[in-house]
Amino acid sequence: MENSDMEINKLEAAIEAVLFTMGESVELSKISKAIEHDEQTTRKIIYNLMDKYNSEDRGIKIIELEDSFQMCTKTEMYDYLIKVASQPKKQILTDVMLETLSIIAYKQPVTRTEIEGIRGVKCDHAVNKLIEYNLVTEVGRLDAPGRPLLFGTTEDFLRKFGVQSIEDLPSITSDKYEDFKNEAEEEVQLKFQV
Numbered sequence: 377m378e379n380s381d382m383e384i385n386k387l388e389a390a391i392e393a394v395l396f397t398m399g400e401s402v403e404l405s406k407i408s409k410a411i412e413h414d415e416q417t418t419r420k421i422i423y424n425l426m427d428k429y430n431s432e433d434r435g436i437k438i439i440e441l442e443d444s445f446q447m448c449t450k451t452e453m454y455d456y457l458i459k460v461a462s463q464p465k466k467q468i469l470t471d472v473m474l475e476t477l478s479i480i481a482y483k484q485p486v487t488r489t490e491i492e493g494i495r496g497v498k499c500d501h502a503v504n505k506l507i508e509y510n511l512v513t514e515v516g517r518l519d520a521p522g523r524p525l526l527f528g529t530t531e532d533f534l535r536k537f538g539v540q541s542i543e544d545l546p547s548i549t550s551d552k553y554e555d556f557k558n559e560a561e562e563e564v565q566l567k568f569q570v
Contacts, residue, residue: 391425
């Protein structure tokens with residue numbers, strides 16, 4: 377008994393979703409389990425999809441790698457991808473990144489552990505993004521067990537924040553410190569109010 381066209385379309389859509397989402401090659405056995413059909417039927421549906429992509433003006437294709445399948449871009453579309461990929465990305469500094477950057481700027485050279493001790497949470501992602509944006513760089517290693525990396529700000533940081541040197545950063549006076557402390561305490565109280 378043959379499957380209806382509607383069921384075939386649904387199975388093709390499911391296979392597309394799996395291949396698109398996984399991004400890598402997916403074994404035929406896993407795809408067949410996902411759509412709850414035997415491997416022979418699954419392979420037939422995938423081959424049908426492959427024919428559709430090859431015969432129509434589509435930017436993607438499905439390739440077979442041993443007993444796996446992968447969705448990828450057609451090579452004739454690479455020029456379009458390059459145009460998008462080569463456009464500069466707008467760098468957005470989140471509150472977490474700004475907080476981490478402030479700690480590094482005022483405490484440098486500083487380790488991740490010291491940053492995390494001040495923030496109270498992990499900072500790997502924020503530090504990595506700041507390095508990617510060229511605002512922070514590795515400046516050496518601490519002479520301690522494990523030789524942890526030390527981080528400091530870059531010339532780009534100085535340029536983008538309009539200061540000539542770290543000494544030109546605004547100083548934190550005792551009354552400013554108290555204001556920050558009070559703001560932080562209020563923020564914590566608001567978060568934990570029932």
